Amino acid sequence: MTNCVKRVLWVSLLLTASAAVCMAQAGASLPDDRLAANQQAANLQADNLQARDWFRNAKFGLFIHWGVYSVPAAGEWVMEVRHIPVSEYEKFAPQFNPQAFSAKEIVSLAKSAGMRYITITSKHHDGFAMFATKQTKWNIVDATPYARDPLKELADECHRQGIKLFFYYSQLDWHNPDYWPLGQTGHAAGRPEGGDFNRYLDFMDAQLTELLTGYGEIAGIWFDGMWDKPGAEWRLQRTYALIHKLQPAALVGSNHHQKPIDGEDFQMFEQDLPGENTAGFNQTYISDLPLEMSMTLNGAWGYNKGDKDFKSVPKLIKSLVRAAGANTNLLLNIGPTESGAVIPEFSQRLQEMGAWLQRNGETIYGTRAGPIPLRPWGVTTQKGSVVYLHILDWPDEYLALPFVQGVKGAHLYHGNVPLKLAALDGGLVLKLPKESRDPVDTIVVLER
Numbered sequence: 001m002t003n004c005v006k007r008v009l010w011v012s013l014l015l016t017a018s019a020a021v022c023m024a025q026a027g028a029s030l031p032d033d034r035l036a037a038n039q040q041a042a043n044l045q046a047d048n049l050q051a052r053d054w055f056r057n058a059k060f061g062l063f064i065h066w067g068v069y070s071v072p073a074a075g076e077w078v079m080e081v082r083h084i085p086v087s088e089y090e091k092f093a094p095q096f097n098p099q100a101f102s103a104k105e106i107v108s109l110a111k112s113a114g115m116r117y118i119t120i121t122s123k124h125h126d127g128f129a130m131f132a133t134k135q136t137k138w139n140i141v142d143a144t145p146y147a148r149d150p151l152k153e154l155a156d157e158c159h160r161q162g163i164k165l166f167f168y169y170s171q172l173d174w175h176n177p178d179y180w181p182l183g184q185t186g187h188a189a190g191r192p193e194g195g196d197f198n199r200y201l202d203f204m205d206a207q208l209t210e211l212l213t214g215y216g217e218i219a220g221i222w223f224d225g226m227w228d229k230p231g232a233e234w235r236l237q238r239t240y241a242l243i244h245k246l247q248p249a250a251l252v253g254s255n256h257h258q259k260p261i262d263g264e265d266f267q268m269f270e271q272d273l274p275g276e277n278t279a280g281f282n283q284t285y286i287s288d289l290p291l292e293m294s295m296t297l298n299g300a301w302g303y304n305k306g307d308k309d310f311k312s313v314p315k316l317i318k319s320l321v322r323a324a325g326a327n328t329n330l331l332l333n334i335g336p337t338e339s340g341a342v343i344p345e346f347s348q349r350l351q352e353m354g355a356w357l358q359r360n361g362e363t364i365y366g367t368r369a370g371p372i373p374l375r376p377w378g379v380t381t382q383k384g385s386v387v388y389l390h391i392l393d394w395p396d397e398y399l400a401l402p403f404v405q406g407v408k409g410a411h412l413y414h415g416n417v418p419l420k421l422a423a424l425d426g427g428l429v430l431k432l433p434k435e436s437r438d439p440v441d442t443i444v445v446l447e448r
């Protein structure tokens with residue numbers, strides 16, 4: 001290097017350094033609060049978008065409905081369905097002593113099922129907090145002989161085992177007298193006529209603050225119950241901003257059965273795939289946000305000892321695959337008992353799903369909906385240029401497909417067995433010999 005060149009480099013380094021100092025000084029002259037706000041907005045963007053991406057890739061989560069309603073063991077709506085007044089319902093709390101609860105076992109179960117996250121009820125419509133809240137005595141630490149905080153144990157275990165944790169939070173509250181005026185439900189709870197709804201919302205924000213500051217990193221808040229009073233002033237923007245301020249990457253979603261509202265990070269559907277409406281209250285609008293479908297394993301969310309109508313493993317796997325083919329995560333529910341145990345009908349099915357995912361997870365995790373939309377025979381998923389056909393329900397040897405751009409051939413995912421694929425009048429015909437078909441899901445790779 002000549003001396004002249006060295007001098008030029010040196011000068012330009014100096015210039016760059018002084019420009020940086022100038023810029024820093026200019027920055028410092030911005031009002032502190034504006035700088036902080038800009039920085040916060042930027043972090044929210046980056047951390048939140050990264051969390052959304054993680055969510056889209058995760059595909060499978062465990063929903064846990066667990067509360068004092070596990071004592072009567074007739075589902076989480078028992079208070080409403082049986083018209084039980086608050087004074088009577090409160091008597092379940094002294095009977096709630098879930099000594100068999102093991103955070104370690106539940107997190108291990110979710111992991112062995114191939115689930116990437118857990119969403120648990122921190123408070124359901126009965127208002128009972130499953131955590132150590134200071135906002136009301138109506139909580140598992142103060143009102144039960146158990147006197148422990150299972151959500152803290154679960155959060156710690158999730159962090160230890162590397163699985164994400166969401167908190168379900170019911171905005172509807174049949175217990176808090178400030179949830180007033182009543183909406184469509186809670187009329188048999190025998191509560192005082194009157195209350196201050198803004199004070200209720202302060203209470204809710206205070207509980208959410210506890211959940212987002214006392215339990216380490218939380219993947220998101222899953223709201224439910226707003227549908228009870230759709231026209232009320234819920235102060236959503238204030239609550240959503242509070243959540244994002246406390247944990248910018250926490251994903252906010254709400255089961256309000258409406259189009260997503262500003263501040264929400266994912267859209268959810270209950271017991272239905274996006275676009276379907278067998279439940280009767282699912283809107284058909286599908287946003288660009290990450291999507292999730294919650295589903296019961298039998299017919300109940302909270303433990304219902306009379307419900308033995310458990311879905312079969314093939315049916316559950318097909319639901320997971322269909323969801324993946326519709327860009328949607330499956331949040332599959334279990335309801336632990338009043339002792340905190342998970343009944344074997346749940347755990348066995350979850351483990352079998354995990355075994356299936358061990359063999360086929362590559363065609364599910366991290367994929368996006370493939371080029372052929374949901375069909376009666378199945379779905380397609382896609383990762384990069386690889387397309388997976390998931391043939392879930394097709395009795396014949398030949399399957400007609402729409403044309404897929406760039407397709408050159410096809411083979412079975414398992415064993416690389418080549419399959420015949422012929423072009424026909426702008427479409428495709430795939431031959432599926434009987435021995436290559438799997439009654440649960442025949443996975444075919446389209447070569448491109």
Ligand code: H79
Nearest residue numbers: 065076077184185224227228255270281294301
């Ligand atoms: O937590 C589980 C359920 O307890 C809760 N969401 C799942 C995840 C849930 N509660 N109710 N629903 C779901 C269905 C809501 C039904 C409704 Fe209606 C139909 C709300 C408004 C119309 C019936 C009439 C119930 C309230 C008024």
